[in-house]
Amino acid sequence: MSLLELCYVSKEYPLRASRKTWFKTNPSVKVVKDVNLTINKGECLALIGESGSGKSTLAKLIMKLETVTSGQILLDGQMINGKQVTDLTIYKRIQLVLQDSSTSLHPKMHVEEILKEPIHNYFPEQMVEWEEMFLKLLKLVGLDHSYLSRYSHQLSGGQKQRVCIAKALAVQPDLIIFDESIASLDRDSQASIVNMLKHIQKKEQISYLFITHDLQAAQTLCDQVAVMYQGEIVETFSNWDLRQLKHPYTRSLVHILNKNSFEEKTV
Ligand SMILES: Nc1ncnc2c1ncn2[C@@H]1O[C@H](COP(=O)(O)OP(=O)(O)OP(=O)(O)O)[C@@H](O)[C@H]1O
Numbered sequence: 090m091s092l093l094e095l096c097y098v099s100k101e102y103p104l105r106a107s108r109k110t111w112f113k114t115n116p117s118v119k120v121v122k123d124v125n126l127t128i129n130k131g132e133c134l135a136l137i138g139e140s141g142s143g144k145s146t147l148a149k150l151i152m153k154l155e156t157v158t159s160g161q162i163l164l165d166g167q168m169i170n171g172k173q174v175t176d177l178t179i180y181k182r183i184q185l186v187l188q189d190s191s192t193s194l195h196p197k198m199h200v201e202e203i204l205k206e207p208i209h210n211y212f213p214e215q216m217v218e219w220e221e222m223f224l225k226l227l228k229l230v231g232l233d234h235s236y237l238s239r240y241s242h243q244l245s246g247g248q249k250q251r252v253c254i255a256k257a258l259a260v261q262p263d264l265i266i267f268d269e270s271i272a273s274l275d276r277d278s279q280a281s282i283v284n285m286l287k288h289i290q291k292k293e294q295i296s297y298l299f300i301t302h303d304l305q306a307a308q309t310l311c312d313q314v315a316v317m318y319q320g321e322i323v324e325t326f327s328n329w330d331l332r333q334l335k336h337p338y339t340r341s342l343v344h345i346l347n348k349n350s351f352e353e354k355t356v
Contacts, residue, residue: 091166092263092296093151093183095126098160100146121146122320123160128264133290133297135307137342138317144300147317148266151298152185164263181211184257188269190249193256194241200227200252201237207259226255229289231281247278251285258289266298271306279303283310304346316342 100121121143128134136144149155151162153169153176162170169179187193194203204223208215215222224234230251241249250270257265267286271279283306290297290310301307307314308329316324316339324336331347334340 090130091127092130092132092164093126093128093298094161094163094166095124095147095151096161096163098124098126098147098150098162099158100143100150100155101158119158120320121150124317124320124322126315126322126325128296128298130263131290131294131296132313133299133311135311135314136298136300136317137302137304137307137314139338140302142317143320144317145268148185148268148298148300151266152183153179181260182262183264183266184260184262185266185268186250186253186257186270188272190246190253191241193253194249196241199238199240200244203241203252203256204237204259207256211260222259226259229258229285229292230255231285245278247274247282250274250278250282254282254286254289258293258295262295264296264298266300268300269302272302279306286310304342305350308346 098121099119101117101119103115103117105115124143124147126134136147138144146155150157150170153174157170160170161168164179164182168174198206201223204226205219208219208222223237227233227236232248232251232255236244236248236252241252244252253270254265271282274282286297287310289295297310299307299311313325313327315322316326316336318336318338324334324339326334326339329343331340331343334343
């Protein structure tokens with residue numbers, strides 16, 4: 090059953106920031122082109138593609154951080170890219186975890202306050218049980234209660250990402266978008282967070298849109314992969330068999346992944 094559907098979604102940016110007049114329109118560039126994409130309930134979809142192919146723009150369009158030029162974004166069949174839907178309604182159902190957690194964590198708030206904020210905003214009636222909720226959230230992301238009193242500068246990169254994930258989970262969303270959320274971490278932290286996300290997804294039945302350059306992580310975590318190339322979704326697949334992939338760009342990516350894992354095994 091589909092949770093999020095993108096129907097012919099496009100985004101154009103003006104090439105220059107000049108003013109439009111009656112005799113002249115600004116030239117624009119289309120960075121997302123008629124994208125059709127579905128994320129089912131409880132599914133994890135990876136979005137891969139070369140730098141500049143439009144992946145983050147797509148995430149921003151879903152989160153209403155950018156306006157759609159044309160097309161529709163539907164959540165449970167309801168259009169969410171119109172003016173009538175408030176940002177709060179969207180953020181209650183969809184959360185975004187970015188690569189650079191330092192921008193998402195207030196430097197003067199300790200972890201307890203960071204986690205309290207979404208619970209206070211979205212579930213004020215549950216504030217009485219907040220202590221229990223914090224501990225559950227921290228446990229889900231592999232941290233213990235001793236982290237509640239720490240400030241973000243007292244956390245490692247991996248721990249900061251875990252707190253950001255806990256903050257997103259506090260809202261009890263249906264979908265979490267991870268935009269290169271583990272890219273800045275070392276290999277061990279990446280593997281550990283990918284395993285943790287897999288565990289959380291199975292336990293909480295949340296859907297993920299996992300934007301990444303890391304094909305190995307996508308293979309471990311995701312049920313389906315969508316490939317973006319120059320603003321278009323050129324292929325969607327669930328079988329990593331090179332012979333079944335059609336687009337040359339996907340084939341070259343998977344070929345490199347297979348070669349690297351063969352070399353790792355033979356070292
Ligand atoms: N506000 C903007 N104004 C004009 N062009 C923009 C704007 N934001 C993004 N772009 C352009 O849109 C294209 C897609 O950018 P986007 O950040 O979505 O790519 P991406 O696939 O996420 O890349 P990466 O993997 O490097 O993060 C790029 O060519 C970028 O320069």
